[in-house]
Amino acid sequence: MGYPHKSHPRETPVLSKHFGNPEARRLETWKSLGGYKALQQALTMDPVAIQNVVKESGLRGRGGAGFPTGLKWSFMKLNDGKPHYLACNADESEPGTFKDREIMRWTPHALIEGCAIGAYAIGAETAYIYVRGEFTEPIARLEEALKEARAAGIIGNNAMGSGKKIDVWVHRGAGAYICGEETALMNSLEGKRGNPRIKPPFPAVSGLFGQPTTINNVETLTAVPHILNNGAEWYKAMCLSSPKSTGSKLFSVCGNVAKPGNYEVVMGFSFKEFLYDLCGGPLPGRKFKALIPGGSSVPVITIDEAESVKMDYEGFLEVGTMLGSGGVIIFDDAQSMPRQLARLSRFYAHESCAQCTQCREGTAWMTKILERIVAGQGTFEDLDTIFDLAENMTGKTICVLSDSCAAPVTSGINKFRGEFEALIKGKRSSAVALGAGV
Amino acid sequence: MSHGPSAPSAAPHGQSHDHEPYQPVFTPGSARKKELDDLMTRYPDKRACLLPGLWMIQQDRGWISEDAMREIGEQLGVTAAYVKGVVTFYTMYHQHPVGKHFIQVCTTSPCLCAGADKVVEAFLEHTGCKELGLTSPDGKYTVIEVECLGACGFATPVQINEDYVENVTPEKVPQILAELK
Ligand SMILES: Cc1cc2nc3c(=O)[nH]c(=O)nc-3n(C[C@H](O)[C@H](O)[C@H](O)COP(=O)(O)O)c2cc1C
Ligand code: SF4
Ligand code: FES
Numbered sequence: 001m002g003y004p005h006k007s008h009p010r011e012t013p014v015l016s017k018h019f020g021n022p023e024a025r026r027l028e029t030w031k032s033l034g035g036y037k038a039l040q041q042a043l044t045m046d047p048v049a050i051q052n053v054v055k056e057s058g059l060r061g062r063g064g065a066g067f068p069t070g071l072k073w074s075f076m077k078l079n080d081g082k083p084h085y086l087a088c089n090a091d092e093s094e095p096g097t098f099k100d101r102e103i104m105r106w107t108p109h110a111l112i113e114g115c116a117i118g119a120y121a122i123g124a125e126t127a128y129i130y131v132r133g134e135f136t137e138p139i140a141r142l143e144e145a146l147k148e149a150r151a152a153g154i155i156g157n158n159a160m161g162s163g164k165k166i167d168v169w170v171h172r173g174a175g176a177y178i179c180g181e182e183t184a185l186m187n188s189l190e191g192k193r194g195n196p197r198i199k200p201p202f203p204a205v206s207g208l209f210g211q212p213t214t215i216n217n218v219e220t221l222t223a224v225p226h227i228l229n230n231g232a233e234w235y236k237a238m239c240l241s242s243p244k245s246t247g248s249k250l251f252s253v254c255g256n257v258a259k260p261g262n263y264e265v266v267m268g269f270s271f272k273e274f275l276y277d278l279c280g281g282p283l284p285g286r287k288f289k290a291l292i293p294g295g296s297s298v299p300v301i302t303i304d305e306a307e308s309v310k311m312d313y314e315g316f317l318e319v320g321t322m323l324g325s326g327g328v329i330i331f332d333d334a335q336s337m338p339r340q341l342a343r344l345s346r347f348y349a350h351e352s353c354a355q356c357t358q359c360r361e362g363t364a365w366m367t368k369i370l371e372r373i374v375a376g377q378g379t380f381e382d383l384d385t386i387f388d389l390a391e392n393m394t395g396k397t398i399c400v401l402s403d404s405c406a407a408p409v410t411s412g413i414n415k416f417r418g419e420f421e422a423l424i425k426g427k428r429s430s431a432v433a434l435g436a437g438v
Numbered sequence: 439m440s441h442g443p444s445a446p447s448a449a450p451h452g453q454s455h456d457h458e459p460y461q462p463v464f465t466p467g468s469a470r471k472k473e474l475d476d477l478m479t480r481y482p483d484k485r486a487c488l489l490p491g492l493w494m495i496q497q498d499r500g501w502i503s504e505d506a507m508r509e510i511g512e513q514l515g516v517t518a519a520y521v522k523g524v525v526t527f528y529t530m531y532h533q534h535p536v537g538k539h540f541i542q543v544c545t546t547s548p549c550l551c552a553g554a555d556k557v558v559e560a561f562l563e564h565t566g567c568k569e570l571g572l573t574s575p576d577g578k579y580t581v582i583e584v585e586c587l588g589a590c591g592f593a594t595p596v597q598i599n600e601d602y603v604e605n606v607t608p609e610k611v612p613q614i615l616a617e618l619k
Contacts (some may be wrong), residue, residue: 004591009599083482095546095586126480133493133530134587136600168479174489175530191514192487193527209482210477254548254590261591296547327590344547347585353527 003102012238012247015222016264018153019106025141027148030109036154036373038225043115044369047078050121054224056232058246062369063089063180063217063272065323066294066313069224075204076122076212084124085208085287087189087215088115090131090138091173091180094295095347099262100218101249104131105140114221116155117228122214125165129218130185130235133174135420142170177351181399182215183207184353191358195353196399212303219250236357242270247310249326251278256286271309286332290416293362294324296344297404299411337416338423341409342370348405364395366409378424383413388423451473462506464497464513470494475512479533487617489525492531501532507619518600529584537580539618541565542576542597546586552593553607558583560608 003019016022024033042050054084055070076084085338088111092100113129124411131139149155159166171189173179179188183197186208207213227235239246245267251274254260258280275281275288282288288303299321301309309315316323331340349363366389369382390406397403413420464471478484491510492508495503507521525531532540541561541609545554562570564578573580589595592604596614603614 068584081533090589093586096548096590098588098590098592101588132588133528134597134602137602167480171486172490172493172527174492187485188489190483191485191524192518193524209486252591254593255551260593329590331551335551340547340551343545347546350585 001261003106004260005121005261008263010269010273010278011264012248012266013108013264014100014226015103015107015110015219015250015263018103019262021106024107024412025109025145027109027145027154030107033188034229035109035158036113038228039113039154040160042120042162042228043160047123048074048114049122050117050228053232054121054227057227057234057235058244059220059223059227059235060245060251060313061217062219062223062326063215064094064297065172066323068217069220072204072214072216073118073122075202076124076214077128077204078123080212083126083209083211085211085213086119086122086124086127087182087185087208087213088113088118088127088129088218088221089180089182089185089215090135091185091349092135092175092182092218093132093177094297094325094327095344096252096254096292096329097325098252098254099293099326101135101138102262103218103222103250104135105141108138108141109149111142111146111218112149112155112168114224115168117224118157118216118221119166119168120159120164122212125216127168127169128165128189128208129168129171129378130171130179130189131409132179133172138162139170139172146170150294159175160282169319173394176353177347177401178353178401181401184399185215186213189190193353195355196401198398201404223247238266239268239312240266241310242314243413244314245323249311249323251311251326251328253330254281255328255330255341256288256335257281257330258283265311267312268315269311271311271315272307280337282332286334288330289333289335290331290337290412292329293322293326295327296329296347296408297400298322298324298333298417299407301411302415306313324435334372337412338370339373341412342367342374345370345405345409348401356397356402359397359405362389362402363405365389366393370409373420373423378420380421382424383417383420386413387412459508460503461499462509463498464491464509467500470498485516487514488514488521489528492521492525496531501535509546535573537567538578539580541579541581542584542587543581544585544587544589544595544597545583546590548586548590549593549595554594556608557594557596557606557611560611561591561615567605 046060051073059069060066118129181195181196184194188194203213236246250374299391305319313323346368349367352359352363354360390410391401393406477487495506510517511518511521545557548616561581566574567581587595596603596606
């Protein structure tokens with residue numbers, strides 16, 4: 001279902017099948033749609049066997065980094081006598097990304113089932129779903145569903161009569177993009193400032209409350225029950241290009257496009273057909289110009305580059321960008337790239353936790369320079385300074401927020417240098433006039 | 439972090455709330471006290487109840503005062519200074535009273551290219567708020583810009599107190615304001 005649009009015939013709705021159907025939120029309906037069958041089965045399996053099915057399926061983390069999920073789970077040392085934790089990352093704050101929100105709004109039980117299976121597979125009795133503070137509706141949907149699941153004995157001290165304890169709780173954040181970074185999320189959940197931690201130790205060794213912890217994205221965990229129900233081979237077969245990218249993926253599409261929304265396609269789908277067919281192409285009278293395909297933290301590509309891409313982890317890498325979170329941001333020919341990138345840079349400056357000098361100073365300085373260029377007061381030297389800054393901001397900090405600011409900015413300047421130079425020379429072409437909007 | 443130019447924490451606007459005596463939220467036997475105590479059983483360390491506890495205070499008192507920081511600190515065994523360190527990290531906790539309707543317009547790039555800046559202007563104009571972060575003279579509205587609300591496909595999303603209003607355009611602003619109770 002291409003929520004909020006009707007499903008396009010070329011979509012493969014697995015996770016999004018019931019988006020838009022309020023009935024699917026209720027436990028009774030959800031069970032009639034096959035809900036909690038996978039959990040029931042999982043609870044009879046050895047945790048390692050579950051890890052192996054997930055490994056075999058090829059599922060990779062949908063939170064941005066694309067790390068293989070089964071492998072991540074296998075880092076958890078089972079039966080070590082320590083409490084283990086699963087943290088579900090529902091902080092969804094990456095500009096351009098709004099898929100987890102729809103999963104939680106429409107199919108809260110799907111996520112709860114994924115969390116319960118994930119917890120069991122890593123030897124945890126407790127899963128926390130950390131939801132960004134702004135998401136009051138998703139939180140309310142999850143709380144209602146958890147209440148139902150607890151009352152029905154699906155989760156709790158004797159999950160589905162298995163004799164095993166699995167608790168799932170919602171934890172509300174309070175406004176901070178950085179809390180989506182896994183170690184910052186753990187600090188935040190523990191009641192601290194959301195500063196990322198230095199790794200190692202990695203969460204599988206010392207995470208939440210100092211105990212072994214796995215962190216997974218909402219979409220990742222929601223895919224798991226489908227994999228158990230239909231088998232690893234079924235999941236692996238959803239693949240149109242690279243065998244390293246399997247399954248279906250929700251892409252959030254926003255910006256200057258005819259039909260923004262969430263679309264679920266099989267990995268390796270043609271980006272060109274996706275953009276023009278499923279998403280309806282550009283707005284009337286406009287042309288696509290540039291895209292940031294994986295949430296705002298990845299390099300900008302031009303529409304020409306985008307048209308050759310197969311939508312999977314490897315396909316986006318081939319054109320020098322990343323699949324990331326699958327949040328596709330589209331800019332058309334009426335947009336000023338300098339203005340958009342200045343605004344993005346400001347986002348990172350605002351969200352920096354300020355622990356690392358390169359990030360705290362770099363994001364702020366970069367923003368200042370870009371805003372100066374946009375105001376028509378930039379110099380050519382400013383562009384050089386940005387590249388210098390970017391180099392210092394990349395690969396040198398505790399987390400990658402700093403890199404995430406540099407990547408779209410430097411790629412954007414490289415690809416749309418003419419627009420920056422025109423502003424510097426004081427020649428604003430009408431197509432990129434400041435303030436151009438819809 | 440609550441620094442940076444795009445979401446100034448709402449400044450007080452001549453209200454005298456600072457001087458009104460603070461009413462504790464977690465008094466012995468109260469529903470909130472029970473809620474907090476129940477919550478503590480979910481975590482191995484009660485400090486994990488700090489964000490939830492602050493939410494309870496903000497829901498009941500509208501903002502997080504120094505007295506409130508002391509109160510929740512006492513409940514969880516941390517100092518008021520520690521609590522302040524946490525409160526100031528997160529943008530959603532109000533450190534000052536805000537208008538009855540707290541209006542947050544997303545202006546991050548995906549929304550900006552869909553015209554979010556015009557939506558901000560419309561809210562400022564129709565609420566009588568003179569600038570971002572300042573509460574309107576009648577105490578009813580505070581408007582701020584906010585970073586990505588995670589609803590970019592429904593540009594422009596606006597969060598008014600707890601609720602999202604989606605696909606907001608400047609033309610819809612008067613009607614949205616008229617419907618606020
Ligand atoms: C600054 C920053 C913000 C992040 N925000 C999110 C987020 O909102 N949601 C998410 O799932 N992952 C986010 N991540 C990635 C997480 O750190 C982590 O890799 C992910 O949750 C792991 O889950 P997965 O393996 O299922 O993808 C972020 C990373 C960084 C560096
Ligand atoms: S890179 Fe930035 S956000 Fe990440 S830890 Fe350092 S200062 Fe904080
Ligand atoms: S950029 Fe506005 S909601 Fe994401």
